[in-house]
Amino acid sequence: MTTAPAPSDHSTDAARHGYADHKADHLARLHKIEGQVRGVIRMVDDDRYCTDVLTQIAATTRALQEVALGLLDDHVRHCVQDAVQADPAQGESKYAELTTALRRTLRL
Amino acid sequence: MTTAPAPSDHSTDAARHGYADHKADHLARLHKIEGQVRGVIRMVDDDRYCTDVLTQIAATTRALQEVALGLLDDHVRHCVQDAVQADPAQGESKYAELTTALRRTLRL
Amino acid sequence: MTTAPAPSDHSTDAARHGYADHKADHLARLHKIEGQVRGVIRMVDDDRYCTDVLTQIAATTRALQEVALGLLDDHVRHCVQDAVQADPAQGESKYAELTTALRRTLRL
Amino acid sequence: MTTAPAPSDHSTDAARHGYADHKADHLARLHKIEGQVRGVIRMVDDDRYCTDVLTQIAATTRALQEVALGLLDDHVRHCVQDAVQADPAQGESKYAELTTALRRTLRL
Numbered sequence: 001m002t003t004a005p006a007p008s009d010h011s012t013d014a015a016r017h018g019y020a021d022h023k024a025d026h027l028a029r030l031h032k033i034e035g036q037v038r039g040v041i042r043m044v045d046d047d048r049y050c051t052d053v054l055t056q057i058a059a060t061t062r063a064l065q066e067v068a069l070g071l072l073d074d075h076v077r078h079c080v081q082d083a084v085q086a087d088p089a090q091g092e093s094k095y096a097e098l099t100t101a102l103r104r105t106l107r108l
Numbered sequence: 109m110t111t112a113p114a115p116s117d118h119s120t121d122a123a124r125h126g127y128a129d130h131k132a133d134h135l136a137r138l139h140k141i142e143g144q145v146r147g148v149i150r151m152v153d154d155d156r157y158c159t160d161v162l163t164q165i166a167a168t169t170r171a172l173q174e175v176a177l178g179l180l181d182d183h184v185r186h187c188v189q190d191a192v193q194a195d196p197a198q199g200e201s202k203y204a205e206l207t208t209a210l211r212r213t214l215r216l
Numbered sequence: 217m218t219t220a221p222a223p224s225d226h227s228t229d230a231a232r233h234g235y236a237d238h239k240a241d242h243l244a245r246l247h248k249i250e251g252q253v254r255g256v257i258r259m260v261d262d263d264r265y266c267t268d269v270l271t272q273i274a275a276t277t278r279a280l281q282e283v284a285l286g287l288l289d290d291h292v293r294h295c296v297q298d299a300v301q302a303d304p305a306q307g308e309s310k311y312a313e314l315t316t317a318l319r320r321t322l323r324l
Numbered sequence: 325m326t327t328a329p330a331p332s333d334h335s336t337d338a339a340r341h342g343y344a345d346h347k348a349d350h351l352a353r354l355h356k357i358e359g360q361v362r363g364v365i366r367m368v369d370d371d372r373y374c375t376d377v378l379t380q381i382a383a384t385t386r387a388l389q390e391v392a393l394g395l396l397d398d399h400v401r402h403c404v405q406d407a408v409q410a411d412p413a414q415g416e417s418k419y420a421e422l423t424t425a426l427r428r429t430l431r432l
Binding site: 062065066068069072073076077080081084085091095098099102103105106108 | 386389390392393396397400401404405408409415419422423426427429430432
């Protein structure tokens with residue numbers, strides 16, 4: 001009997017070293033964001049005024065970026081840090097990965 | 109027996125003149141975004157690797173901004189346009205309102 | 217003897233109907249931004265600390281987005297408005313143009 | 325005979341450990357951005373069409389964010405890394421500083 005394979009070979013490692021300490025925090029924020037998106041859906045369903053909907057979307061976008069910032073912070077403190085200390089040669093690939101993540105978060 | 113009051117006195121008007129034509133479109137996109145947020149929650153729950161989560165958050169943020177762009181487009185074409193044509197004096201307040209909405213969407 | 221052709225056939229029109237009233241304002245902001253970029257160059261030249269440079273870049277980016285917001289505001293009030301009033305058929309192309317400009321400003 | 329004091333007590337350190345390797349790169353990009361801002365000034369001066377100016381501003385904003393990304397990348401690889409390795413206790417203040425820089429760059 002086997003368990004399902006992890007989505008990628010670093011995922012278990014990530015759980016321990018990455019955002020494990022703030023997991024509950026990130027989940028609480030994300031559940032709130034899910035509620036915000038549902039609120040936007042209700043507003044559109046109820047034909048609420050465009051600019052009121054836009055204000056709510058702006059707040060939701062900002063909340064998502066806050067979660068991204070929290071994950072980036074955890075990622076640098078743990079994943080990147082640990083990888084570099086364990087094996088400086090591995091550092092380069094971690095840095096490149098971080099820059100890609102930053103680029104996406106900045107939408108460049 | 110009474111129905112609940114409309115959230116604001118222009119809400120019914122907005123329904124007709126604003127994003128009415130694209131309402132189904134906006135709702136479909138928003139339901140997809142709700143699914144994306146739930147996907148992010150599952151990823152964090154499953155301890156998926158930080159940068160994979162960040163990629164998903166970036167896609168969700170972008171999707172939300174696309175909805176905002178669609179609403180802004182509808183808003184200029186209908187709410188602002190109609191208000192200005194009906195009463196140029198009302199135009200000023202509509203323009204000011206639009207600029208505020210743009211400012212929030214640009215996060216300035 | 218001829219003068220150089222205008223960059224595009226609507227440029228003169230734009231001058232009168234678009235941001236003409238706020239031209240001095242936009243130019244003053246842009247000259248300040250040019251100074252901010254020069255300030256960033258000096259900081260990098262002087263080996264100033266990374267995060268101090270980043271703070272200055274963030275302020276410059278925000279100032280540029282403020283100019284963009286001002287131009288968008290002028291554009292809707294004048295170019296789009298006048299085009300639609302003069303010829304509703306022309307409105308569609310103006311709206312499409314505006315949405316493209318918004319999309320770029322939102323970096324979508 | 326004395327030299328001028330450094331702007332802050334970590335600035336010399338930053339020069340060596342931070343973006344020193346990419347300084348010429350960052351400066352070249354920034355000089356190009358200065359030229360882009362001057363181009364925008366000329367466009368407004370010449371009454372160029374609003375959306376053409378907006379396209380140019382969007383390109384300039386994006387170029388500035390690219391410099392920010394490059395500096396963040398250098399900062400994590402050098403300043404943060406070195407500080408943490410030299411003195412784990414100093415790491416915390418470096419991480420907090422990085423998060424502040426990220427927050428500003430994301431305009432949160």
